[in-house]
Every structure is written in C-alpha cells, then in structure tokens.
Amino acid sequence: MKGIPNKKVLVTGGSSGIGQQIAIKFAEYGADVAINYYRDRAEAETTGQAIEWCRNQVQQHGGKDLLLQADVSKKEDVDRMFDTMLAEWGTIDYLINNAGIQIPADSDALSVEQFARVINTNTVGAFMCAQRAIQYWLEQDKPGVIINVSSVHQVIPKPRFVGYSVSKGGMQNMTTTLALEYAGRNIRVNAIGPGATVTPINRAWIDDPEKRVMVESHIPMGRAGTAEEMAEATAFLCSDLAAYITGQTLFVDGGLTLYPDFRIAWSSE
Ligand code: NAI
Numbered sequence: 001m002k003g004i005p006n007k008k009v010l011v012t013g014g015s016s017g018i019g020q021q022i023a024i025k026f027a028e029y030g031a032d033v034a035i036n037y038y039r040d041r042a043e044a045e046t047t048g049q050a051i052e053w054c055r056n057q058v059q060q061h062g063g064k065d066l067l068l069q070a071d072v073s074k075k076e077d078v079d080r081m082f083d084t085m086l087a088e089w090g091t092i093d094y095l096i097n098n099a100g101i102q103i104p105a106d107s108d109a110l111s112v113e114q115f116a117r118v119i120n121t122n123t124v125g126a127f128m129c130a131q132r133a134i135q136y137w138l139e140q141d142k143p144g145v146i147i148n149v150s151s152v153h154q155v156i157p158k159p160r161f162v163g164y165s166v167s168k169g170g171m172q173n174m175t176t177t178l179a180l181e182y183a184g185r186n187i188r189v190n191a192i193g194p195g196a197t198v199t200p201i202n203r204a205w206i207d208d209p210e211k212r213v214m215v216e217s218h219i220p221m222g223r224a225g226t227a228e229e230m231a232e233a234t235a236f237l238c239s240d241l242a243a244y245i246t247g248q249t250l251f252v253d254g255g256l257t258l259y260p261d262f263r264i265a266w267s268s269e
Pocket of ligand 1: 012013014015016017018019036037038039070071072073098099100101121149150151152193194195196197198199200201202
C-alpha cells in the first residue's frame with residue numbers, strides 16, 4: 001500500500017487479536033514491525049505461542065520484526081519500549097495504539113481500582129505512547145502517523161463496562177485534540193472504531209454458537225468483523241492514500257453505529 005514499504009511501525013498489544021493481524025498486515029505491505037507484548041513469555045505460554053506465531057508470519061512476509069515487552073500503563077515500561085526501538089531501528093514512522101482491556105461489572109459494584117486499571121491501560125497508556133512518538137517526530141522534524149484502535153463504544157454507551165466506554169470516549173477526544181495540535185507539523189492522528197470482532201477479548205461468545213447468533217443478530221450486516229478487516233482499515237489510514245485525513249475515526253462495524261433499531265420506522269408508524 002502506498003507509503004508503507006520500509007516504514008517502521010510499533011503495534012501495542014501486538015501479540016493477539018486485532019494487534020496481531022495489524023502486525024502481519026503491515027509486514028505484508030512491506031513495513032518493519034515492532035510487536036509490543038504484555039506478559040512475560042515464560043509465564044504466559046499461550047501469549048508466548050502467539051508471539052512466536054506472529055513473529056514467524058512477519059518473517060515469512062519479509063519484514064523485520066522486533067519483540068518488545070512492556071505494560072503500556074507503566075511510564076517506565078513505555079520509555080524502555082521506545083528507547084529500545086529507537087536504539088535498534090533509529091526511527092519510528094507509525095504508532096498503532098491497540099493494547100486494550102475491559103472489565104465487566106455492574107457500575108455500582110465496580111471497584112475504583114478496576115475502573116482506573118482500564119483507563120490506565122486503554123487511555124493513559126495510549127497517551128504515553130503517543131507522547132513519546134510525537135516528541136521524537138518534533139525533535140527530528142519528521143512526519144508521523146498515530147492510529148488509535150478505539151471502539152464503537154467511543155460513541156455507544158456500554159452498560160456494565162463503564163471503564164471501557166469512558167476509556168474509548170477519551171480516546172476519541174485524544175484523537176481529535178492531538179490531530180489538531182500537530183496537524184501543522186505533518187503528524188496525522190486517526191482512529192479506527194471496530195464493532196464486534198472475532199478476537200480473544202470476545203471469548204465469552206465467539207466459541208459459543210448460540211451466543212454468537214445472538215451477538216450477530218444485533219449487527220446490521222449480520223456478522224462479526226474479522227481482525228484482518230480492522231488491520232486493512234488501519235493500514236489505509238497510515239498509508240499515503242490517507243495523506244489528507246486527520247482527526248477522524250473510521251468505524252469498521254458492519255453498521256453498528258447506524259442505530260440498528262431504526263431499521264424499522266417504529267417511531268413514525
Ligand atoms: P485482545 O485481548 O486479543 O488484544 C488486546 C491486547 O492488548 C492483548 O495482546 C493484550 O496482551 C494487550 N494488553 C492488555 N493490557 C496491556 C498492557 N497493560 N500493556 C500492553 N499490552 C496490553 O483483544 P482485541 O479484540 O484484539 O483488542 C485489541 C483492541 O481492539 C483493544 O483496544 C480493544 O478495546 C479494541 N476493540 C476490540 C473489539 C472486539 O470486538 N474485539 C471491538 C472494539 C474495539
């Protein structure tokens with residue numbers, strides 16, 4: 001895709017789900033991909049396997065890869081991750097803020113610590129990564145692109161997931177604010193807003209046929225999205241095809257943000 005070959009990309013939460021597909025997609029398009037992962041490989045066998053799988057895929061497609069462990073909610077980890085990437089590769093062109101978590105609970109029972117954990121990972125983590133990337137681009141007087149992997153829940157309320165919807169609402173504002181602040185410095189900031197996507201974060205329904213039918217019945221296009229579809233939209237927004245696009249969220253959601261209940265004109269019948 002135009003502009004992507006040989007670019008250096010950092011994907012947070014890049015060892016599974018949407019992040020993994022983004023890592024592979026950028027490698028397919030000729031970029032070098034730094035994969036941030038969260039857990040210690042020795043402690044989390046499944047994550048380690050996903051990382052190795054991802055690494056093999058990236059190498060098959062010809063891109064160089066770099067594996068960077070970091071908890072994006074910790075400033076010292078984010079600094080170490082950026083310091084290592086810049087020392088190893090000398091530059092960063094695209095930052096993909098993909099790492100994210102959600103914690104389900106009735107809002108009256110959710111602990112403040114749980115609420116803060118979600119915000120610290122999804123929003124503060126994304127901000128700390130964005131800040132490091134922007135500081136580098138300003139110092140070097142280089143262009144750069146940030147893509148925030150947000151959610152339809154940046155605009156659609158999500159009862160029992162208040163930390164998550166607040167975190168993604170904040171991400172929407174961060175996307176527009178940073179885009180406006182740095183538009184004159186050739187730094188573009190956009191987001192994708194995935195709808196229900198088949199990834200491990202949705203393990204509660206993806207492998208349960210009955211629950212999956214229920215989930216997909218709410219989606220106008222009648223099916224969940226794939227991580228690859230999210231990756232294609234992310235690549236497009238980074239590429240030179242989107243050179244004049246900044247501050248936008250591209251919803252990739254099969255119509256979920258179109259108020260599906262209004263398929264029938266019930267309010268006027
Ligand atoms: P996932 O659970 O496979 O991916 C999340 C990734 O973030 C994992 O690799 C995890 O290790 C990483 N992560 C979690 N906490 C971290 C931390 N403190 N530091 C570094 N990495 C951390 O799930 P999925 O679906 O691929 O999620 C990716 C992004 O997409 C998230 O931001 C999520 O909110 C967003 N999203 C997903 C949707 C879906 O239906 N799957 C819908 C809308 C948005």
